[in-house]
Amino acid sequence: MPRHENHARLDVDLTGAPGPTSSKKTPFDGDTCTLWRLSQYGSPFNLSGVPTRRRIGFSGKKDDGEKALDARAGLLGDLQELLWAHVRAAGDDDRRAVSSAIAARAPRRNPRENMRRKELFSPEVEDALRVLERGPRVLLVLQGMDASGKGGMVKSVMTAMDPLGVDVRAFGKPTRTEAREHYLQRIIRALPAPGHVGVFDRSYYEDVLVPTVQGTEAEETLGDRVEALRIFEAELVRKGFVLIKVLLHISPEEQLERLLDRLDREHKHWKFDPSDVDAREEFQTYQTVYSALLEATDADHAPWHVIGADRKWYSRLAVQELLIAALDDLSLRWPPAAYNISRKRARLKAALGG
Template sequence: MATRATDPLPPLDVNLSGFTGPDAGADQPFSKNPRKLWRVSRLGSPLELEQVRTARRSGFTGGKQRGSKLLVARAGMLSELQKLLWAHVAGAPIADQRAVNAALAARVPRRSPAEAQRRSELFSPEVEEQLKQLPRGPRILLVLQGMDASGKGGVVKSVVGAMNPLGVDVAAFGRPTAAQRRQHYLERVIAQLPEPGHVGVFDRSHYEDVLVPAVSGSHSEDQVAERVETLLLFEQELARRGFVIIKVMLHLSPQEQLARLLSRLDSEHKQWKYDPSDADARAQADTYQRVYAALLEATDAAYAPWHIIPADRKWYARLAVQELLIAALADLNLRWPPADYDIEAERRRLLE
């Protein structure tokens, strides 16, 4: 089972930090801890998505103008933290790297014989081999879920786009191909995971492999439950190998979704973004809400938390995701790798 907790994971206790973190200074956007503010575990059980307000500006004072300015202002901090993550993986002393890897792995319970047995039943040999080949090391995995037009692409462009693209891996998961349908459904997901030092973004994700079968009724309740268990075990293994997982559902009202979908039909520059299946999904909105609520609650864990972010205001959703990324990177407690050469000697050589 997932480790349910209201409080977020603490920063890694590795004593490497030379960075003050996102909570210092008067320009922080939110009055409450962003690690807690949108957590599923704070919303009560059973989770009822229709009770979560989609236009609420939780923890934020001000409007669009202030939010847009802060988004630009905080982009520099996010970019610097991304650079620090890559620098650690590329050049930190081995002792520092081992300390961070060990601290990340300690966030998840050790694998038990029962877990190993269950994995052998739920994972294919190919999946186990792929996981075995994953290198250890810190990296971020941002999972974006939400109904059509909830703003996933806008987050990728406006928030993730502020980081160095050489250190960002973005993957979008649509319908599996015929070849992928012959594989275990996790194989195509593992192939898109980020390398250590990178920030990975899933625009839709492995959760589609539970959500779609549950909504369509193509799988029985027992089969859906097995897939949920598979994802829990999968994310545990990722966390052991250094993945910092941030899962976000962009929560959009039916009224705002309708306005955004109609705007796509009204503009020739947006018509390519519309798919007739969007209307089919909208007709099943109640079913999606019910399945989403059960899925988010079942797969929320301290090491892989779900955040439900109100998405009717695009600027607010983007600012919230940005702050989650900043907090996750800062909590790694990394420091700039020290030079392993004589700085003054190298300065003289260059000047000569």
């Protein structure tokens, strides 16, 4: 299976020592960058045609998957540290080279985009994007129906990384203050800094998904929001973002079992929201809207991955591998020392008579 263009390793010449690599065989058969890509299903995309329980690319059992998750966690942590080290200590030329290479993945601005930005973005959004710091970082966008495993994904996969370099944000209903703003303003405030890995538990896609299902916005408004999100994501890539968008695809049968489990156990009552029932009643509508929305916003620089979520261990292993691939493809190197190593070594040994 050919490597997807969006995940081609950055061809940049950097100074310093080679970093960790994921060239070692992954737990999956095939290229993990393309195994779950939405684009492989053709158009029009139909979410119901994507399996929710099949272990695509993985031949092992649950125990094998959990062992692989643990075995690869160290590599994920090392790659995240390498990203942090690059932003903190690499030379200016190296940092600019990586940022430019990532930005080249996004389409160039054209006159229509410039015109539409004025119509789709508020001045506050434009100002926030203008001052957004440039630099490499990863943003994992998790979408999915209630009980699809988004929270457990964060708890299981992201703990392999240094918490000082991980930013997790869960998006719910906008507050009164946020509701008076452009819907992208609260998103921009939550974006990870350069060198960090960010996770959105639900995201800006809710601002299209929910009103479409509930019928609270005009069709023209929703169309504008879809276009705005495409432009927004391209701008993020130009700023150095590596986007990984994942839909955790759960079956109605598995969702029912998980929701009932929350009601059956006292220590899980807090996780149950009465609105979960309303959303479940619209399960098929959500599937239809998701199908159209994902296809409309899938792009080489911002690809969607649809991962069957009926087996939690499988979806966690898949997302971990997507993160590993994204970080590894940056082709970073450990920054060289900006000081005389021999002299520092001598001073250390001499300190306190050492």
